[in-house]
Amino acid sequence: MKNDYQVIIIGCGVVGAAIARELSRFDVKVAILEKEADVSFGTSKANSGIIHAGFHSTKGTLMAKFVVPGNRKFDRLCEELEFPFERRGELMVAFDENELRILQTYHKMGLDNHVPYMELLGKERVLEMEPNVNPEVEGALYAPTAGIICPYEYCFALTSNARENGVELFLNKKVSWIGKQGNGKFEIETEDGSRFTSDFIVNAAGLYSDEIAKFVGITNFKIVPRKGEEYLLDRRVGTLIKRVIFPCPTSNSKGMLVIPTVDGPVMVGPTAMDTEDKNDWATTRDGLKEVFTQAQKMVPGIRTSDIITSFVGLRPAAVGNNGDFIIGTTTVSGFINAAGIQSPGLTASPAIAEHIREVLNKEGVKMELKRDFKPKRKIAIRVRHLLEKRDYSEYGNIVKNDKAYSKLVCRCENVTEAEIVAAIKEGHITLDGIKFATRAGTGRCQAGFCTSRVMEILHRETGIPFEQITKKGKGSEIAPYPIKKGDGK
Amino acid sequence: MTKIIDALVIGGGPAGLAAAISLKKNGIDKILVVEREDSLGGILLQCIHNGFGLHRFKEELTGPEYAEKYIEMLEGTDIETMTGTCAIDIVNEKDGKTVYLMSEKSGLIEAKTKVVILAMGCRERNRGNIAIPGTRPAGIMTAGLAQKFVNRYGYMPGKEVVILGSGDIGLIMARRMTWEGAKVKAVVELQPYPGGLNRNIVQCLNDYNIPLYLSHTITAIRGNSRITEVDIAPINEYKEPKKSETFTLTCDSLLLSVGLLPENELSQIAGVILDKVTGGPLIDSNYMTNIPGVFACGNVLHVHDLVDWVSEESEATAKAAAEYIKHQTIQKSKIPVRVGNLVRYALPTVLEPGKPGLISLRVIAPAENATLYAKVDDEIIYKKAHKKIFPSEMQRIEIKKVPENAKMIHVYLE
Numbered sequence: 001m002k003n004d005y006q007v008i009i010i011g012c013g014v015v016g017a018a019i020a021r022e023l024s025r026f027d028v029k030v031a032i033l034e035k036e037a038d039v040s041f042g043t044s045k046a047n048s049g050i051i052h053a054g055f056h057s058t059k060g061t062l063m064a065k066f067v068v069p070g071n072r073k074f075d076r077l078c079e080e081l082e083f084p085f086e087r088r089g090e091l092m093v094a095f096d097e098n099e100l101r102i103l104q105t106y107h108k109m110g111l112d113n114h115v116p117y118m119e120l121l122g123k124e125r126v127l128e129m130e131p132n133v134n135p136e137v138e139g140a141l142y143a144p145t146a147g148i149i150c151p152y153e154y155c156f157a158l159t160s161n162a163r164e165n166g167v168e169l170f171l172n173k174k175v176s177w178i179g180k181q182g183n184g185k186f187e188i189e190t191e192d193g194s195r196f197t198s199d200f201i202v203n204a205a206g207l208y209s210d211e212i213a214k215f216v217g218i219t220n221f222k223i224v225p226r227k228g229e230e231y232l233l234d235r236r237v238g239t240l241i242k243r244v245i246f247p248c249p250t251s252n253s254k255g256m257l258v259i260p261t262v263d264g265p266v267m268v269g270p271t272a273m274d275t276e277d278k279n280d281w282a283t284t285r286d287g288l289k290e291v292f293t294q295a296q297k298m299v300p301g302i303r304t305s306d307i308i309t310s311f312v313g314l315r316p317a318a319v320g321n322n323g324d325f326i327i328g329t330t331t332v333s334g335f336i337n338a339a340g341i342q343s344p345g346l347t348a349s350p351a352i353a354e355h356i357r358e359v360l361n362k363e364g365v366k367m368e369l370k371r372d373f374k375p376k377r378k379i380a381i382r383v384r385h386l387l388e389k390r391d392y393s394e395y396g397n398i399v400k401n402d403k404a405y406s407k408l409v410c411r412c413e414n415v416t417e418a419e420i421v422a423a424i425k426e427g428h429i430t431l432d433g434i435k436f437a438t439r440a441g442t443g444r445c446q447a448g449f450c451t452s453r454v455m456e457i458l459h460r461e462t463g464i465p466f467e468q469i470t471k472k473g474k475g476s477e478i479a480p481y482p483i484k485k486g487d488g489k
Numbered sequence: 490m491t492k493i494i495d496a497l498v499i500g501g502g503p504a505g506l507a508a509a510i511s512l513k514k515n516g517i518d519k520i521l522v523v524e525r526e527d528s529l530g531g532i533l534l535q536c537i538h539n540g541f542g543l544h545r546f547k548e549e550l551t552g553p554e555y556a557e558k559y560i561e562m563l564e565g566t567d568i569e570t571m572t573g574t575c576a577i578d579i580v581n582e583k584d585g586k587t588v589y590l591m592s593e594k595s596g597l598i599e600a601k602t603k604v605v606i607l608a609m610g611c612r613e614r615n616r617g618n619i620a621i622p623g624t625r626p627a628g629i630m631t632a633g634l635a636q637k638f639v640n641r642y643g644y645m646p647g648k649e650v651v652i653l654g655s656g657d658i659g660l661i662m663a664r665r666m667t668w669e670g671a672k673v674k675a676v677v678e679l680q681p682y683p684g685g686l687n688r689n690i691v692q693c694l695n696d697y698n699i700p701l702y703l704s705h706t707i708t709a710i711r712g713n714s715r716i717t718e719v720d721i722a723p724i725n726e727y728k729e730p731k732k733s734e735t736f737t738l739t740c741d742s743l744l745l746s747v748g749l750l751p752e753n754e755l756s757q758i759a760g761v762i763l764d765k766v767t768g769g770p771l772i773d774s775n776y777m778t779n780i781p782g783v784f785a786c787g788n789v790l791h792v793h794d795l796v797d798w799v800s801e802e803s804e805a806t807a808k809a810a811a812e813y814i815k816h817q818t819i820q821k822s823k824i825p826v827r828v829g830n831l832v833r834y835a836l837p838t839v840l841e842p843g844k845p846g847l848i849s850l851r852v853i854a855p856a857e858n859a860t861l862y863a864k865v866d867d868e869i870i871y872k873k874a875h876k877k878i879f880p881s882e883m884q885r886i887e888i889k890k891v892p893e894n895a896k897m898i899h900v901y902l903e
Contacts, residue, residue, distance in 0.1 A: 399596040406592055466642065474714070478627055482645075
């Protein structure tokens with residue numbers, strides 16, 4: 001039967017993608033429905049990219065249960081899927097007596113959660129490790145197991161490998177109705193009129209997981225977005241710090257951090273502001289001020305003139321559950337939640353995925369390992385990595401085989417036509433999708449140069465008319481009005 | 490593939506074209522011009538308005554016409570050109586430079602050359618550089634990108650337009666989009682004076698009743714898929730928006746014309762030292778950077794307002810580069826050029842005694858009834874009264890012969 005699956009995952013952020021990839025190891029028929037034009041386009045793309053050590057989570061919560069096991073899985077995942085991941089370590093810094101006491105509390109929490117290798121450091125050690133931290137620092141809690149990744153590359157890697165192993169992905173499918181058939185199967189309708197059926201639904205719809213749950217009559221939780229503004233700084237700042245730098249947390253957030261990224265530039269943020277509006281993606285003057293005041297207190301060398309770009313992420317925080325994750329079976333048989341996954345959800349995602357697989361298994365989905373499972377992702381050539389080394393012999397060989405690797409499209413990040421075409425073939429057909437997949441347009445000029453070139457390639461490869469090419473899906477066309485000859489003067 | 494040449498010109502825009510032709514005229518044999526786009530001409534190709542060439546050719550040309558003049562001159566020579574080719578690395582070696590080129594047609598090329606002329610031009614500052622609060626929808630782009638869409642691709646990015654910044658490209662696009670039936674609702678400028686040339690304010694805004702809001706800024710951008718509106722507010726003397734006087738304009742596009750930055754990533758890879766004010770390489774009076782044999786001209790050196798001066802500067806650069814190839818001529822004695830009152834920068838920062846000199850400069854802010862001076866030690870050698878002088882207009886001071894025993898040259902406005 002067409003569009004009939006054992007498991008349908010709603011939402012393809014890092015949680016949905018991690019679950020899909022986990023299930024793809026087994027002989028299970030799985031589909032993902034994503035409402036956006038590309039995967040990770042909701043909360044995940046704006047994630048800070050930190051793989052937390054795990055000392056922030058309170059004992060007894062699901063967060064604490066999944067964060068450390070999740071962290072541990074990243075070495076293997078990175079090896080299999082080859083997304084950038086570095087265990088840089090994190091430092092929670094204290095500037096006075098009171099904050100030093102807070103470090104003790106978090107150290108204790110970390111021990112409860114079995115976070116390995118933590119250390120409480122004195123002033124000298126902190127400044128020795130991070131010479132650009134404010135010299136007024138009094139001490140820090142250090143956790144070397146913390147890491148950094150690129151959240152959307154992680155999501156792309158998971159999705160792409162899941163698809164190679166048989167999972168089907170449907171983009172632009174916003175669920176508009178869910179019902180149950182007489183045979184107990186779920187029937188799902190999407191806004192464009194498509195219909196899907198499945199034995200199980202995994203609700204990984206992030207910000208909208210409460211609305212998805214409502215379709216089957218589950219109303220015991222509500223998602224209130226907690227907005228976070230982040231500012232990406234020039235590569236110059238990347239040399240200032242090596243590790244993730246945290247302040248001592250406040251009641252509702254881990255505070256504003258200074259975060260090295262795997263691509264070089266440093267990020268500062270995020271703010272934490274509860275909002276009723278799931279569409280509140282606007283950065284603000286106040287947010288900028290707040291972020292830089294805190295970040296500069298920790299690392300005084302940071303300047304607002306280093307900002308390359310800014311963005312907003314909305315954490316899907318669940319109300320009615322003490323803000324903890326909502327994971328597992330529900331009162332509706334076959335409907336499984338992976339909802340309210342806010343921080344440390346990225347870190348926890350591989351452990352959550354494994355847990356969901358176990359839940360499905362308990363609920364009756366047979367889990368037989370696929371004999372032909374391909375754990376390794378097909379890896380795209382990244383010309384910028386070759387050029388960074390300034391050794392041209394390897395690059396020369398690649399170019400000999402395929403000239404498209406010598407046609408530079410994005411000059412700031414050294415992305416070639418061949419890489420753009422590869423991303424399009426992977427299914428990234430919006431400018432943002434291509435940007436996240438290849439880095440074209442993320443550099444200093446912020447796509448001033450490559451936008452039209454990427455559009456030409458997209459048009460050529462997909463046949464999408466030039467005027468219908470979008471930034472991030474319908475309604476975001478870049479140059480929507482063809483000029484007819486004879487129009488105007 | 491390896492290429493052995495005398496001179497490599499990086500960039501096939503107005504600076505690169507003029508430099509290459511001038512190198513040839515000065516007797517240089519093997520010249521290669523590389524251009525990353527598919528055709529020569531650089532940004533001129535999308536500047537289909539006229540006003541180019543008044544100084545050079547004593548006629549009013551469009552951008553493509555101006556470029557065509559140089560392309561024709563070049564085609565009459567044996568200068569080699571490679572389009573679809575990008576220089577990615579410059580390695581400075583004892584007996585010359587090795588430049589790595591990525592070419593769409595020929596793959597990776599190792600070019601061994603005696604001199605390199607940097608002529609990569611500039612790029613537009615963007616939203617990130619100015620950190621406008623708000624959402625990140627479609628419909629926000631630099632004025633230059635909008636110009637490319639309209640003039641080269643034949644597509645309008647929007648119909649209800651707000652323009653932030655009053656740089657020349659923004660002004661030109663205000664008129665261009667009006668011609669194509671768009672409603673340009675406002676040009677918003679943070680400074681109390683326009684960023685672009687006065688003639689463009691008159692011909693592109695005033696003639697079409699497009700309002701120019703000086704000392705205003707955009708305080709919010711709204712819309713998730715596509716931009717729907719912006720908040721505009723006047724600013725106080727600390728450049729902070731006055732909240733109570735904020736007003737909102739609906740729009741489907743926001744063009745940014747907030748300044749140009751010389752494009753020097755490649756120069757930096759090569760080890761070229763940049764001037765903090767211009768963003769271009771520090772040069773001597775021969776347009777040579779701190780790396781012997783590496784020269785720079787045009788907008789990669791400093792942002793010009795008229796292409797005519799780009800051509801002239803590039804020819805002078807090529808002449809000096811040719812001397813270097815033939816005789817390893819380098820500037821021996823250097824007299825510093827210092828900027829004084831109200832002058833933002835002067836270029837070059839050193840001149841050579843006994844030789845003619847040309848100083849290009851810009852003032853910091855507009856001034857009325859002011860006199861521009863150049864002084865060698867205590868002697869005034871240049872003096873010109875200006876009724877009005879604007880930062881948007883590059884000033885040029887020609888010195889016939891720099892005195893042999895000069896210690897310092899000082900340029901200032903009074």
